[in-house]
Amino acid sequence: MALPAFNLPPAVSLVEVGPRDGLQNESAVLDSQTRCQFARKLAACGLKRIEAGAFVHPRRVPQMADSDQVLRGLAQDTGVSWSVLVPNRQGLDAAIAAGAREIAVFAAASETFSQHNIHCGIAESIERFRDVVEPAVAEGLEVRGYVSCVMGCPYEGPVDPQTVTRVCTQLIDLGCYQISLGDTIGVGAPLQTRKLIDRLLSLVPAGQLAVHFHDTYGQALANILAALQAGITTIDSSVAGLGGCPYARGASGNVATEDVVYMLNGLGIEHGVDLEKLIEAGRDICKILDRPVMSKVSLASIRTPDPNPQSGSD
C-alpha cells in the first residue's frame, strides 16, 4: 500500500488558556493571588504562552476581576508570554498600565453569536478592534485574535467558511500576529477542520494560525490531529479541561492540555511540557475549584490494575 506520509510537524507551540478562558467559565471565583500561583505552576510545567487574565468589567465577569494584579504578580516570571484579553481601548490602557506585553481580541464568525457574545455585529466588532489593535501594535505589544464559531454556531448552525476567512484576514490586516480558530461549540469533525485550514493556508502562513477545540462531541483530539497534518503548529488547550462555552453549559469545554500533550508525545512532536507536572497542576486547581478533572489522561494515570479481573476482556 503506497499511502501518503503521516505528515506531522516536528514541534508545536501550546497556548495554555486555563487561567483565562478556563477560569472565566468556572462558577467559582478565585482571587488574584490564587490565579497567579496557578499561572506560575503552569509556567513551571514548561508552558511558554499562557492566558493570564481579561480586562473586562468585573461585574460581568467576576472570575477575571483584578487581572491587573495577576499580571503585576507575574511580572518577574519572564520567559513566558502572559496574554490578556482586551475588549476595548479602556481595557488596553489598563492592560498596558499593568505591564501587558501581549493582548488578545475576540471576534466571531457568526453574526448572531457576535451579537450575543460581544453585543455588536462582526463588521462593527472589527472596527472596534481597530481602536485596540493599532495602538497596541504601536506600543510594541503582540496582539492575538480569536475567532469563535469557526465550525458552527449555537444560533445559526453551519457557519460559512468564507466568513471565517474574511474575519481572519481582517484581524491579520489590523495587526494580529496570529488567529486562534475556535470551534466554540465543539461540533467540527476532522474533514471540516482540514478543509477550513487548507482554505486559510492558501491565504495565510501556518504560523499565523492556531486551533482552539472544544471536546463537546469528543472530536477535539481527532480535529487537532487533522490540523497538525494540515500544517498547523499552534494549539490552544486548557489544563484539566477547565472552562468551556457558557452557551453549552454542562458540556465538556476546552480540550484538556494533558490529553493534547499525551497525544503529542505519542506522535513524537516536541512541545516542551512536563506531563507529570501538568497533571499535578490540573489536579491542584480542580481541588481549589471543587470540580472534577476533565482530562482522561489525568484520570487514567491515577488508576491501578484490578487484582481480580474477569476473563475475556478486549
Next chain:
Amino acid sequence: MALPAFNLPPAVSLVEVGPRDGLQNESAVLDSQTRCQFARKLAACGLKRIEAGAFVHPRRVPQMADSDQVLRGLAQDTGVSWSVLVPNRQGLDAAIAAGAREIAVFAAASETFSQHNIHCGIAESIERFRDVVEPAVAEGLEVRGYVSCVMGCPYEGPVDPQTVTRVCTQLIDLGCYQISLGDTIGVGAPLQTRKLIDRLLSLVPAGQLAVHFHDTYGQALANILAALQAGITTIDSSVAGLGGCPYARGASGNVATEDVVYMLNGLGIEHGVDLEKLIEAGRDICKILDRPVMSKVSLASIRTPDPNPQSGSD
C-alpha cells in the same frame, strides 16, 4: 501548500460490541430477554454486525449467562451477523447448537496478559483455538479473531509490533476472516496506530483487519482517524461506551459508537447507522444498567443553550 490528500475510505463497517464486550464488563447482570431487546434495538439503528454474547462459564462471567437463549431469541432477526465469543470446543458446540453463524476467539499480543486473561501463554492459546476455529470453519461458520494489548500491556508495558503481527497472521492462518486489533488499555496514539497498521497491511489485506480502541487516554477517535487514513474499513465500538477493560477499572472503556458515528458523519463516510436512534438505544440501556452514558455526543445532544451567557467565550 501541497499536502497529501486526506485519504479516507468511502464507507466503513461498524462492529457493535455493546451487548457482549460492553455488558460483560458492567457490574449489573441483565437477563437474556433484556439483552435480546437491547441487541434488537441496536439492529434497528442499522447496525449489521453485533456481538450478541459469549459461551463462557456463567460463574466466571455471569453477565453472559444464557447467551444461548439470547442467540435463539435473535434467530428471527436476519440481516444481522450476530457474533458470539467462544473460548473452547465445548463453547463452540453450544454456540452451534444455539444457531451461531459467527463466532469470535480471543488472543493477546502480550504473554502476561494472555496468562492473566485466558490462563495460558500466546502459543498455547493459538493451539487451543485450532480446536475451535478449524471445526467452526468446517461447519461453515465465520470466525473473527481478537488480539488484545496491541498497543501496550498493563503488565508488560510496550508490546512488540512483531508479536502483534505474528499473532494476527497465525489467527488468519487458522481460518479467521478478520482480526480485531484491541488497544485494551487505550494507551496508543495515532502514530503508533498508523505504524502498526502499515506493518500489518504489508502482510494482510485491509478487509481482514479491524480496530478496537478504548478511550482511556482520550485517544480513541484520533486513533480511528489514523486507522481510516491508513485504509482500515472496520471499526469496533460500543454504544454509550459500555464496558471496558476490567484491568483498568474505573477507566473509560470502549469508544462510544455514537461518537464514532458522529465523526464518520463529519468525514462523509458511509456507515448505515441512524445516530438519533443509536443515542436513544444507548440512553435506554444505561437507564437499565443505572450507569451514566459515556458518549460525549449523547451528552451534548441533550443540552440546551444557556439563556444567560457570559461574554468573552471562546
